[in-house]
Amino acid sequence: MFKESRRRRAAQRVKPGNGRALKRFRWWQPLSRALFYLPVTNDEGRQVTYAIDVSYVQRAMTDDGKGKAHLYLDGRHHAESKLPAVFPVQGGVIEVVATSFGLKRCHYITDQGAEYQLVPDESSAEGRRARLDREHPALSRWVGSVSLILLVIPALLLIPQLVEVAFEIPPVAERFGTFTSPVRLPGWLNFALGLGAAAASTERALRLRYNWLLDSAAQG
Numbered sequence: 055m056f057k058e059s060r061r062r063r064a065a066q067r068v069k070p071g072n073g074r075a076l077k078r079f080r081w082w083q084p085l086s087r088a089l090f091y092l093p094v095t096n097d098e099g100r101q102v103t104y105a106i107d108v109s110y111v112q113r114a115m116t117d118d119g120k121g122k123a124h125l126y127l128d129g130r131h132h133a134e135s136k137l138p139a140v141f142p143v144q145g146g147v148i149e150v151v152a153t154s155f156g157l158k159r160c161h162y163i164t165d166q167g168a169e170y171q172l173v174p175d176e177s178s179a180e181g182r183r184a185r186l187d188r189e190h191p192a193l194s195r196w197v198g199s200v201s202l203i204l205l206v207i208p209a210l211l212l213i214p215q216l217v218e219v220a221f222e223i224p225p226v227a228e229r230f231g232t233f234t235s236p237v238r239l240p241g242w243l244n245f246a247l248g249l250g251a252a253a254a255s256t257e258r259a260l261r262l263r264y265n266w267l268l269d270s271a272a273q274g
Contacts, residue, residue, distance in 0.1 A: 060138075064135070064138055064139060064140035064149075065140045065141075065142060065147070067135045067136050067139065068133050068134070068135045068139070068140070068141060068142070069133065069134050069135065070132075070133055071124070071125065071126075071130070071131035071132045071133050071134060072131050073130050073131055074130070074131045075129055075130060075131075076105055076107065076126040076129045076130070076131070079175045079177040079178055080177075081177065083177075083178070084177070084178055084179035084182065085110070085179060086109065086110050086111045087107070087108065087109050087110060087111075087178065088106075088107070088108040088110070088156065088157055088160070088174070088178060088179075088180060089105065089106070089107050089108075089174065089175040089178050090105065090106045090160045090172035090173060090174050090175070090180070091103055091104070091105050091106075091172060091173045091174075091175065092104040092105075092106075092143070092148065092162050092170075092172045092173070094143070094144045094145055094162075095144075096144050097144070102127060102128055102144065103127075103128055103129075104125060104126065104127055104132075104141075104143055104144075104148065105125070105126040105127075105129075106123055106124070106125060106126075106141075106148060106150055106160055106172060107123070107124040107125075107126060108121065108122075108123050108124070108137075108150065108152065108157065109121065109122075110156070113137070113152065120136055120137045120152070121136070121137055121152065122134050122135065122136055122137065122139075123135055123137055123139040123141075123150040125141045125143075125148065135150075137150060137151065137152045138150060138151040138152070138159075139151075143162070145164055145165055146162055146163050146164040146165050147162075147163050148160070148161070148162050148163075148172070149161050149163060153255070153259060153264060154255075155252070155255040155256045155258075155259040156179075156180075156256060156259030156260060157180075157259060157262055158259065158262060158263075158264035159262065159264075160172045160262060171262060179260050180260050180261075180262075183257070183260040183261060184261075187261075197257065198257075198258075198261070198263075200254075201253075201254035201255075201257045201258055202254070202268075203254075204250040204251055204253065204254035205251055205254045205255065205258075205265075205268040206268065207247065208247045208248070208250070208251045209268055211239065211247070255268075
């Protein structure tokens with residue numbers, strides 16, 4: 055959740071939209087686009103629908119790699135902002151935060167502080183992963199467990215190598231001596247573990263799951 059100061063700064067980046075229509079999700083876009091919805095009731099008692107649209111391709115093509123999030127209201131472009139984004143909406147704000155593998159936040163925060171994840175489009179990768187969780191919960195839990203293992207193992211193997219690097223710093227070496235990591239992995243195995251960690255972080259991003267230690271290590 056955003057700290058209040060970060061939320062105010064993010065809100066200042068919001069620009070008005072141009073009213074263009076929201077394009078429907080296409081079958082070839084699961085790995086290149088995220089689309090989430092939020093139905094709410096406005097002050098007049100009428101239900102309106104907000105949509106958050108993020109293009110992963112556009113993010114990859116920007117100089118800073120941050121990209122933009124677009125907010126639609128009842129199918130029309132209402133606002134846009136650089137990521138991370140905070141959009142003021144009816145009854146609260148929508149927070150959107152991205153990682154190298156997708157999104158880690160796309161949540162509605164009410165004025166009372168309650169938090170709800172937006173609903174992914176059924177055709178998106180996030181929507182298909184959510185459908186797997188609904189229709190096959192046992193398989194979903196198994197996939198999630200495998201993803202966690204694929205992140206934990208590389209992280210554990212990385213720790214002694216980081217310790218070795220730390221002990222090479224002159225002041226540390228003078229005080230504590232040197233340390234040689236017992237872990238020496240062949241290049242092909244490091245590469246395979248890296249691919250597995252990237253796949254695991256991508257799967258977790260489809261569920262908007264993020265751990266600062268495990269997933270950030272995979273990004274690195």
